[in-house]
Amino acid sequence: MAARKQQLAVVLLFLLGGVLSFPLGQDRKDALTCGYEVSYLYSFTALCFGLLLCVCSWSVFVCVQSCHATKPNMLNVHLVPHTHDDVGWLKTVDQYFYGDRNDIQHAGVQYILDSVVDQLLKNPDRRFIYVETAFFYRWWKQQSSSMQQTVRQLVNEGRLEFVNGGWCMSDEATTHYSAVIDQMTMGLRFLNETFGACGRPRVAWHIDPFGHAREHASMFAQMGYDGFFFGRLDYQDRARRMMAKEQELLWRASDSLTPPVADLFTGILPNGYNPPEGFCWDQSCDDPPIRDDPDLEDYNVDDVVKRFMAIAENQALVYKTNHIIMTMGSDFQYENANLWYKNLDKLIRYVNGLQSNSSKVNVLYSTPSCYLQELHRANLTWALKTDDFFPYADSAHDFWTGYFTSRPALKRYERISNSNLQTCNQLEVLGGPVSRKGPFGGGDSQTMKKAMAVAQHHDAVSGTEKQHVANDYARKLASGWQHCQVFQSLLFWWDVVSEHFTFLRTLYIPTLVSMILSVSVALIQFSVSVYNPLARPVTWPVRLPVNGTAYTVSDANGKPVDCQVSFAVNELVFQVQAPPLGYSTYSVSLLQDGSPPTSTQHRTPTVIQNKFLKVTFDPDTGLLSSLSNLETQQSIKLTQNFYWLVYNASDGNNSLSIQPSGAYIFRPNSSTPFIISSTAQTESIQVRRELVIYTLVQEVRQWFSPWVSQVVRLYADSRALELEWTVGPVPIDDSLGKEVITRLDTSIQTGEYFYTDSNGREMLQRKKDFRPTWQLKQSEPIAGNYYPINSRAFIKDDVDQLTVVTDRSQGGGSIHNGSLEIMLHRRLLYDDVRGVAEPLNETSDIFPEGLVVRGRLLLSLDRPPSAADAHRPLAQEVVLQPLLTFTDGDLNPNTRLEFSGLQAALPPAVHLLTLSQWDKDSVLLRLEHQFQSWESKVNSQPVTVNLQKLFSTLDVLGMSELNLSANQWKDEMKRFDWTPQKGTGRPNLPLTSLQ
Incomplete structure (x- = not known):
């Protein structure tokens, strides 16, 4: 990058935290020299580098008060016309939009929107809500300017209302909070720029996800939503x-944010x-229409x-006010x-017509925000909840906990694609205008953003x-990777264009099998640039x-760097150090006459250790037997x-239930698992293993069976x-x-307590x-004790805490005292009758016998009061892993070999979540305090x-603070206040668990 500093109008957005305190300005357009204190809260700031241009587009139209009048002395029934349009499920996103492959499922979203707009215009009393911006965006781009103006009028009058407003309705168990924020921002930004304040959703709407995460509620509250319905x-x-x-x-969705910052009114439909x-x-329904000609024999009004x-009155018996909602x-x-x-x-006409005969039922077209407004006017107190809604079961033997692990290869691909997208966004900012207009045609982050947004769908x-x-x-994600490659190439031409550059990237073909395209196999000399998307330096093992x-x-x-070649897998291994928000370049040369490195191999390993950890193995079984932290004894x-x-x-064949395991449902036949072993199923299990010791790494390779192996x-x-x-x-x-699990059995006295993360952020007991x-x-x-593990889980007692960091979302639980188990892979032969109509049996042309999946678990042992100081940064390193790019031969002597986009690393508690180009002259920045209030x-x-x-490389000239989704100025965000009932809501768990 050029040595001169860029002056851009950048939108900076701050996120979350213990208290961020920033010295930069309170006025939206002033450039001041102040700091910012990071608290445990999501706060987003629009920062300007240069002139602060229009950060968000606000409508010049005045939104009309659109809610129909209700009647205070009656039961008001709010009818909410809506459609639920999955952004892919039985058909692809494209097939759903165009109405293709109706032999699979009859569905065509473009026709839904065409038809709804036409019908809204015929009666001003009618209402409709729409949710999935990914579909609406496509439809909108195809409309004429006159139709667009018509739709704007419907939105301004409140007859067409957007709810939720994200690119999709995200899953709540297997998504990472950073990707959820991105996809919500994308959808809400489009609505904001297209319709202004009239198009801004006031209600979060997650009617289909299979269980609900506390972190999602916290995010929705900080995005300015008044309520949440599911x-x-x-x-x-x-x-x-x-x-x-x-x-x-009232859902109190954070134990660290001061109420009511993360309080969210929540309604169950x-x-x-x-x-x-x-x-x-609907045309898909079989219920008879209303036949209102009294001369007809089948008149049914x-x-x-x-x-x-009768239905309305029965529903009113289980709700608190004289207002009820019905999804139509x-x-x-x-x-x-x-x-x-x-x-x-x-x-509506015939039910309300009975009011002249003393009926007390009033029916009206409505929307979730109109319904919520009436609940707020009731000025009641509401039950308080502080935990989450996992696991979800719809009957006694039907727990929806299998999908926490289903398709583990896709889950991993989504996770590393998120890391790749964040790197792409950062390089677009750090590279400046040349990154978008460079000699390679300019980069494109939008393709990757849309692919990642769609991937968050439930x-x-x-x-x-x-x-x-x-x-x-997977194909959409792969296309996004390709569009981001130009930004990655900036690592080599910020100062001078290199004529030879290639990429080592992980290519996921449609079968989701990972294939490494190696540029290093046949090269005599090459360079490796390691880009670190974190705002602190990292040390990372490179394996080529x-x-x-x-x-x-x-x-x-x-300076020379220790390296070694592992002959078991023909890999060159060395440790790299990358600066914060920057890269470092390493030169690699083949020694033509070099002798292979020495290693020590044993068939029966008993111990491996470094200066921090000691790991022992049972000499008879070959299994792990102990773990020691040498620093803390x-x-x-x-x-x-x-x-x-x-x-x-x-x-499904047992006396209790016919429910089988499937893509959604996890239902084992028994609570006793079978040990996977290459030997016969006996009480004496022996794992084949081999120890290889090098100076940089010690490895114990274990073979449990022909289809299960591990490297410790x-x-x-x-x-x-x-x-x-x-x-x-x-x-x-x-x-x-x-359904394959790994189980860690320890001497920790857990008392049947364990801890999992919520979407990668806060930990829940x-x-x-x-x-x-x-x-x-x-x-x-078993299934009723499984929870989503998005990035980490731990078990602890007063002395020891064992933390497991995962490289993707997985399901797990603690079924036995001192035990933690994680489900790794699922291959099933039956459909679980939840609509997908095919068994979860992944194969491919390359692996016709079944999908092979590889992953990593990272284990750390610490004292409970300080364990988070280690496992939170470790989890961030796995979520935002360094990116490697390669150059064949010698680099141009003028090539810059090391660069950091920061003047200094951020403090350990502060995480740079987002650095993304907002428009030509502004940048969106999110910082978060990543520790809970009780953790450290x-x-x-x-x-x-x-x-x-x-x-x-950037001069900050001004800033403005936005809400979490960057579609409102923070100081203009107004939300309903709600009053909780006293003495409710706190989980009935020992207070010492949070100390």
């Missing part, structure tokens, strides 16, 4: 809430997201009105909107789609496939093994033990589907067979960051 919760929880009239509540039984009038009023629509409905609206018009990264749809998600036996490696200063017993469930997947790896300077597992192809020749706000009657002792004596404290001294 349809799915555990059947036992719903029954209790119906009796207590607590289906509408009465019929999921479907209409009441007997009142579905009286019957329809009687049934409707379902999956891909309103393709012929006339059918719905013609019958709804009649329903039938995408969740793994609950058909196979051909999963392939399409090679043909040679000996190499030399030197860093950016020409801790030691625990630790045994790890692999199992499959009986934990074999249920086929300890690097010389690492405080974490790496377990690299490989599972597959999972055999099914015995006609049994299998769990307890076996326990729910904080209702009395659980456990019917599935040091790092949970407030931190001050000086924004003017933050960047090395």
Whole structure:
């Protein structure tokens, strides 16, 4: 990059934290020299580098008060016409939009929007809500300017209302918070720029996700939403809430943010997201229309009105106010909107016509925000909730906990694609205008942003789609990678254009099998640039496939770097150090006459250790037996093994239930797992293993069976033990589907408590067979104790804490005291009858016998008060991993070999979440305080960051603070205030657990 500093109008946005305190300005357009204090809260700031241009487009239109009047002395029934349009599920995104492949499912989103707009224009009383901006964006781009103006009018008048507003309706279990924020920002930004304030959603709407995360509620609150509605919760929880009239509540979604920052009013819809039984009038429905000609023999108005009023009155018995909501629509409905609206018009007319005969039921077209407004006017107190809504079960043996792990290869691809996107965004900013107009044609981050946004959908990264749809998600991500390559090439031409540059990248072909395209195998001399997207320096092990036996490696200063060739897998291994938000370049040369490095190999390893950790193995079984932290003088017993469930997947054939395991459902036949072993199933299990010791790394290679193996790896300077597992192809020749887990059994006295993260952010305490706000009657002792693990989980007692960091979202639990298990892979032979209509049985042309999946678990052992100081940064390194780019031969002597975009690393508590080009002259920056208020004596404290001294190549001239989704000025964000009931909401767990 040129030495001169760029002066751009940049939007800087701050996120979350212990207390960020920034010295840069309170006025939206002033450039001041102040600092910013980072608290544990999401706060976003628009920073300017240069002139602050228009950050957000605000509408010049005045939004009309659009809610129909209600009647205070009546039961007001709010009818909400809607469609639920999955951004991929049984068909691909494209197929759903265009109405293709109706042999799979009849659905065409473009026709839904055409038809709804036409029908709204025919009656000004009618209302409609729309959710998925990914589809609406496509439809909008195809409309004429006159049609666009018509739609704007409908939005300004409140007749067409956007709810949720993200690019998609994201999954809540398997998504990482950074990717969720990005996809919400993308959708809301489009609505903001297209419709202004009238198009800004006031309600979050997650009617289909399969369980609900506390972090999602926290994010929605900080995005400015007044309320949150969903349809799915555990059947036992719903029954209790119906009796207590607590289906509408106040969700306190953070234990670190000062209320009401993360408080969110939450409503549970009465019929999921479907209409009441007997009142579905879509072309896909079989319910009879309203026949209101009294001369007809099948005149049915009286019957329809009687049934409707009975349903409304029964629903009112389990809600708190004289207002109730009914969703009038379902999956891909309103393709012929006339059918719905013609019958709804009649329903409203005939039910309300009885008011002259003393009826107390008033029916009206409404929207979620209008309904929420009436609840707020009621000025009541509401039950308080502080935990989450996992796991979700819709009946006694039907726990939706399998999708926490389903399609593990896609889950990993989505995770590293998120890392790649953040790097792409950062390089676009740091590279300046040349990155968008360079000699290679300019970069394109939008393709990757859209692909990642779609991947957050609740039938995408969740793994609950058909196979051909999963392939399409992967194809879109691969296309995004290609469009970001120009930004990656900037590592070599910020100062001078290199004529020879290539990339080592992970290519995921449609079958989701990872293939390494190596540029290093046949090269005699090449350079490796390591870009670090984190705002602190990192040390990272690089492993490159090679043909040679000996190499030399030197860093950016020409100093030699220790390296070695591992012959077991023909890899060159060396440690790199990358500066914060920058890169460092390493030169690699083949030694033509070099001798292979020496290594020590043993067939029966008993111990490996470095200066931080000591790991022992049982000499008889070959399994791990203990883990010790040499710095803190801790030691625990630790045994790890692999199992499959009986934990074999249920086929539904037992006396309790016919429910089988599938893409959504996890239901083992038994609570006793089978040990995976190459020997016969006996009590004496022996794992084949081999120890290889080099100076940089010690590896114990374990073979549990022909289809399960692992490398236990300890690097010389690492405080974490790496377990690299490989599972597959999972055999099914015995006609049994299998769900493969690894289980860590320790001497830690957990008391059946364990901890999992919520979307990669805050940690939540769990307890076996326990729910904080209702009395659980456990019917599935394994599946009913599984929770989503997005990036880390841990078990602890007063002395020891064992933390496991995952490289993708997975399901897991603590079924036994001192134990933590994680599901790694699933291959099933039955569909679980939740709509996907095919078994989760992934194969490919390359692996016709079944998919092979590889992943990593990182283990750390620490004292509980300070464990977060280690595992939070470790988890961030896995989520935002360094990017490698390669150049063949010698670099131009003028090439810059090292660069950092920061003047200094950010403090340990502060994480740079987003650095992205907002428009030509502005940049969006998000900083977050990443420690919960109780986690660390040091790092949970407030931190001050000086924004003017933050960047090395950008001058900060001004800033404005935005909300979390960057679609409102923070000081203009107004939300409803809600009053919680006293003495409710706190999980019934020991206070010492948070100390």
